[in-house]
Amino acid sequence: MVNYFVFLTISTGIFAIFALGLNIQWGYTGLINFGHVAFMTIGAYTTILLSMQGVPLLIAVIAGSLLAIVLGLLVGFSTLRLREDYLAIVTIGVSELLRLIAQNEEWLTQGTFGLQNYPLPLGEFNPNWLSKGIMIAILSAIALFAVWQLKQGIQGEFQTRKQRQKIARFPLDLGIWGILAIILGGIIYFNGVIALVNYTYKAGLMLLILVTLTILYAIVQRLGQSPWGRVLKAIREDEQVPRALGKDIFWYKLQAFMFGGAIAGIAGAFYAWQLTTIYPNNFEPLISFYAWTIVVLGGAGNNAGILLGAVIFWTYNSVTRFVLPNFDWIDDARLGAFRLLVIGLILMILMIFRPQGILGKKEELTLGR
Amino acid sequence: MDTAQLLINGLAIGSILSLVAVGLTLTFGILRLPNFAQGDLMTVGAYLTWISNIAGLNIWLSMIAGAIGTVGVMLLTEVFLWKPMRNIRAQPTTLIIISIGLALFLRSSILLIWGGSNQSYDLPILQAIDIFGLQVAYYRIIAIALSLLAIIALHFILQNSQIGKAMRAVADNIDLARVSGINVERIVIWTWVIAGILTAIAGASYGLITAVRPNMGWFLILPIFASVILGGIGNSYGAVTGAYLIGIAQELSVPLLGSQYKLGVALLIMVVMLLVRPQGLFRGTL
Numbered sequence: 001m002v003n004y005f006v007f008l009t010i011s012t013g014i015f016a017i018f019a020l021g022l023n024i025q026w027g028y029t030g031l032i033n034f035g036h037v038a039f040m041t042i043g044a045y046t047t048i049l050l051s052m053q054g055v056p057l058l059i060a061v062i063a064g065s066l067l068a069i070v071l072g073l074l075v076g077f078s079t080l081r082l083r084e085d086y087l088a089i090v091t092i093g094v095s096e097l098l099r100l101i102a103q104n105e106e107w108l109t110q111g112t113f114g115l116q117n118y119p120l121p122l123g124e125f126n127p128n129w130l131s132k133g134i135m136i137a138i139l140s141a142i143a144l145f146a147v148w149q150l151k152q153g154i155q156g157e158f159q160t161r162k163q164r165q166k167i168a169r170f171p172l173d174l175g176i177w178g179i180l181a182i183i184l185g186g187i188i189y190f191n192g193v194i195a196l197v198n199y200t201y202k203a204g205l206m207l208l209i210l211v212t213l214t215i216l217y218a219i220v221q222r223l224g225q226s227p228w229g230r231v232l233k234a235i236r237e238d239e240q241v242p243r244a245l246g247k248d249i250f251w252y253k254l255q256a257f258m259f260g261g262a263i264a265g266i267a268g269a270f271y272a273w274q275l276t277t278i279y280p281n282n283f284e285p286l287i288s289f290y291a292w293t294i295v296v297l298g299g300a301g302n303n304a305g306i307l308l309g310a311v312i313f314w315t316y317n318s319v320t321r322f323v324l325p326n327f328d329w330i331d332d333a334r335l336g337a338f339r340l341l342v343i344g345l346i347l348m349i350l351m352i353f354r355p356q357g358i359l360g361k362k363e364e365l366t367l368g369r
Numbered sequence: 370m371d372t373a374q375l376l377i378n379g380l381a382i383g384s385i386l387s388l389v390a391v392g393l394t395l396t397f398g399i400l401r402l403p404n405f406a407q408g409d410l411m412t413v414g415a416y417l418t419w420i421s422n423i424a425g426l427n428i429w430l431s432m433i434a435g436a437i438g439t440v441g442v443m444l445l446t447e448v449f450l451w452k453p454m455r456n457i458r459a460q461p462t463t464l465i466i467i468s469i470g471l472a473l474f475l476r477s478s479i480l481l482i483w484g485g486s487n488q489s490y491d492l493p494i495l496q497a498i499d500i501f502g503l504q505v506a507y508y509r510i511i512a513i514a515l516s517l518l519a520i521i522a523l524h525f526i527l528q529n530s531q532i533g534k535a536m537r538a539v540a541d542n543i544d545l546a547r548v549s550g551i552n553v554e555r556i557v558i559w560t561w562v563i564a565g566i567l568t569a570i571a572g573a574s575y576g577l578i579t580a581v582r583p584n585m586g587w588f589l590i591l592p593i594f595a596s597v598i599l600g601g602i603g604n605s606y607g608a609v610t611g612a613y614l615i616g617i618a619q620e621l622s623v624p625l626l627g628s629q630y631k632l633g634v635a636l637l638i639m640v641v642m643l644l645v646r647p648q649g650l651f652r653g654t655l
Contacts, residue, residue, distance in 0.1 A: 032465055034405075078640045082647050085403040088465050089594040090643070093636040096591070104629045289473060296466070337480035340473055347470030348450065351463055 005191040006202050008314055013209035014270045016310035018287075019294040020213075020220050020303065021263035026292075027300035028229060029256040030236030031080070032088040035095030037287040038075075039068040039261040043268025044278055045102060045109060051119045061269045068265030072258035080253045095285055103280040114279035121273060122204035135196050135207055142214050143189045147182070149221075153304055154178050184311065209270055216263060221303050232256050233301060233364065286340065293343050296350050299360030308359060316342075373503055375620045381509040381578055383616025384516035388571035389589065390596035390608040391523065392564035398603020398654040399540045399560050402451060403465050406472040407568065407593055408586035409479075414439040414569030415576040415585060416479055422490045431490075432573045439572070440565030446471060447561050472587065479583045487580040512574035519570055520609055523563065527605060532559050540603050540654040591632055592619065595639040601649030610650065614638070 018040060025031045046064035051057050075094055079087045102109045109115065127135065154174050161167055192210070195203035223229050231252055234242040243249050272278045290313065298309025320339050350357060356365045393407045404410075418435030422428055450467055495507040527533035538546040539556050547553050575585060592615050599614060600607020615638060619631040626633070642649070 030462060032462055034469060078644050082643060084462055085465055086598070086643055086647070088403070088405070088469075089591065089598075090636070090640060093591040093632065093639070096588075097630075097633050097636055100629055100632065104627070289469070292466070292469075333485045334481050337477040337485075341477035341481060344470045344473030344475075344477060348467050348474065351467045351470065352450070352454070355463060 002191055002194050002198075003200070003202065005187070006195045006200075006206050008318060009188055009192065010202065010206050010209055010270075010274050011317075012310045012314045013206070013213050014267055014274060015290060015294060015313065016307050017209070017213050017216055017270065018264055018267035019291045019298075019306045019310060020216055021260040021267065022291045022295050023260075023301065023303065023306050024220060024232070024256050024263070025260035027295055027302070027306075028224060028232040028236060029253055030084070031253060031257055031260075032084050033091045033257070033260070034088050034288055034292075035091030035093070035285070036260075036264055036291050037283050037285060038091065038095035038098050039071060039264035040268035040271060040287065041095070041098045041102060041283040042068045042071050043265030044272040044283070045115075045268075046265075047269040048115050048118045048272050048278060049108070052115070057119060057121050061266060064269055065262045065265040068261040068268075069258045072261035073254065076254045076257040080257065081250055092285065095283075095288060099280050099283050099285075102283065109280070112279060112281075114277050116277045118272075120201060120205075120276065121208055123201060125204060127199050132196055132199060135204075136193055138211065139189065139192050139196065139207060142210050143185060145214055145218075146185055149217075149304070150178060150181050150185075205270070205273055212266065212270070216266070217303055217307070220263075224301070224303065228252075228255075236301070236365075289343060289347070293346055295357075296347060296355075297357055299357035300355075300365055302357070302359045302361070305357055305359035309357070372621070375623060376617060377503060377505050377509065379617030379620035380613070381512050381616075382620065383613035384513045385571045385575045385578075386589070386592055386596055386616050387609040387612035388516050388519055388567045388574075389586075389593050390600070390612045391520070391605050392568040392571070393593055394597045394600065394603055394605055394608040395536070395560050395564045397597060399536060400451065400455070400557060401461065401464075403461060403468065405465060405468040405590065406446070406475060408588070408590035409472045409475040410439060410443060410565075410586070411568050411572040411575070411589065412479060412583060412586035413442055413475055414565075414572030415581045416483060416488075416572075418569065418573040419488055419490060419576060419581045420483075422492075428490060428492060428573075428577075432570060435573055436566045436569035439569035440562050442475075443561045443565040443568075444558070447557065452557075472590075476583055476587055483583075485583055487582045489580050490576060492577075506578070508574075508577040512578050515570060515574055519567055523567070523605065526563065532556065536560060588632070591639075592616070592635040595635045595642075598639055598647075599642055599650055601651040601653030603654030604649065604651045607649055607651035607653065 018036070021039065022033060022036050025033045025036075043061075043064040046067050047057070047060045050060035050063055055063070071094070075087075075090060079090045103111055105111070106113075125131075154177070157174060158170060161171060192203075192206060195206065224232075231242050231247050234247075235249055235252060239249050242252075271282070275282060294306060294309035294313050296309075297312060298307070299305025317339070320335070320342075324335055324338065356362045389407060389411050392410075393404060396402050396404050396407075414435050416435075417438035418428075418431045421431035421434040426434060450471065451464075454464060454467065492508075497504040497506050498510060499505075525533075527537065535546065535551045535556050536559065538549070538551055539553055543553060546556075572586065575589075579585065592612075596611035596615050597608050599611030600609070615635050618638060619634050622631065622634045
């Protein structure tokens with residue numbers, strides 16, 4: 001049970017990082033990137049191939065992330081000056097092409113045999129009580145940061161509502177959100193502590209992912225509130241307005257696209273470390289739409305929403321994995337199809353009825369309405 | 370595989386692409402809808418033809434049944450998705466995400482209903498035909514001929530009929546068309562009907578020369594869009610030209626790059642086009 005929750009925490013963390021990248025591209029800037037998995041592919045394969053040659057893991061991850069930036073530059077340079085639909089189709093094509101390369105260039109990637117036995121972070125780490133204590137302290141620090149962020153977020157929302165709707169009492173729905181978040185965070189935290197005490201490779205990976213997610217979340221959150229982030233949001237709403245203010249729209253879009261790609265590249269490294277064997281099939285176009293579901297569900301342009309979206313997505317994923325096979329009419333292929341069908345439905349229904357997702361702000365994300 | 374043989378293969382793929390691409394360019398140019406579900410609608414056409422065929426209809430009747438079914442599916446999406454979104458003047462970005470959601474929905478519905486395995490039509494296996502020393506599979510010729518017929522029919526509809534003229538008017542300027550007394554909603558329906566028929570024929574012929582499988586249309590989405598962009602969005606003749614260019618280029622690349630990277634060729638052509646001449650080879654309506 002503990003191990004399963006560790007698995008869920010890792011998966012949620014990886015996809016939260018992955019979707020944070022898409023949130024910068026689509027959520028903040030309004031760039032339709034249907035091939036987000038391309039950045040993940042680049043990040044994963046670069047990290048793994050370099051580390052198999054003996055390059056230290058940290059440098060390998062940075063190299064993977066840099067290559068993802070280069071990919072973003074190439075794709076963005078050819079399409080970001082043009083209409084939004086061109087980016088959508090080119091990114092789909094690029095992500096498929098990268099998967100084909102991973103599949104067919106066997107001298108580099110071993111094709112469909114996949115890559116195995118590559119170095120893993122903390123792979124040979126055998127912690128004593130002191131280092132376990134330090135790790136639990138780090139986890140606790142993350143938990144405190146999360147609680148602080150939660151308090152800030154809820155208070156900020158309370159203040160805005162006070163001004164806008166003239167309410168004095170603390171609204172009930174905010175309270176419920178807070179309690180739910182505390183319960184969820186508590187489960188992850190205590191499960192994490194138990195896992196760290198009975199240390200396994202996955203527990204270490206979980207801690208690493210949580211640390212990375214926290215850092216990236218803080219960076220994206222900070223940048224999103226900065227003048228840079230506000231320009232991005234202005235581009236999403238109506239790019240003529242920031243252009244009239246003298247902003248170089250193309251350059252901002254390119255920056256957002258590359259930055260989102262860099263984050264997805266990091267997510268790719270962790271994805272490979274979680275899988276411990278990577279095949280080209282792990283990087284199907286479908287993975288991009290997992291990120292899309294997370295962003296659209298949680299709330300475009302809202303980083304807390306991304307975390308919520310990732311949690312809901314993986315809850316849905318594991319519930320369907322365990323509950324649906326109990327019905328006789330569904331076999332393995334159909335189970336996958338059914339889950340995909342629900343993703344397609346969610347995307348359609350949300351974009352029609354609630355394009356701002358669960359936590360997004362309707363006043364901000366107008367999408368031209 | 371000599372060049373002439375590859376050329377024939379390219380012509381066959383180009384014919385199929387041209388039909389789907391014309392379907393897409395019509396809805397793209399007239400309804401301003403970049404329909405990412407176009408490839409999967411083609412799969413729907415192929416599957417509907419296939420079930421009619423194994424239910425005992427001959428292949429031609431099955432194609433008609435498949436076309437009617439595909440038009441039905443397209444009209445359903447029009448009523449439930451596109452019309453409400455047009456009425457609130459949704460941005461293209463919203464439409465794109467809805468259409469990709471629809472694409473996932475259609476593909477997984479097909480998987481859920483008919484499973485993931487390859488299907489083929491109930492047809493006699495015919496000998497390849499010898500044309501000037503080239504062995505050409507019988508069904509390839511059928512696919513090429515069908516698409517040529519469909520495109521000639523489309524040409525007459527667009528140029529000579531009331532509906533075709535009205536469609537071109539709506540594509541040029543929807544408000545101007547409306548004030549000059551054109552019933553825009555009726556034209557929209559006709560656009561879907563024509564696009565649906567072309568898409569279904571393309572799906573059925575693609576099923577003839579390969580196999581009917583749930584992914585068949587999804588993997589064509591890039592060449593389809595590349596053809597439309599190459600020909601200028603909204604320009605049917607441009608889309609046909611683009612489709613043949615892409616189809617032939619993909620096949621001719623096989624001796625150089627191997628058959629795995631056909632998609633890369635379409636992508637490369639599209640990216641070069643976007644860099645050099647993003648408005649397309651011919652005048653589009655967007």
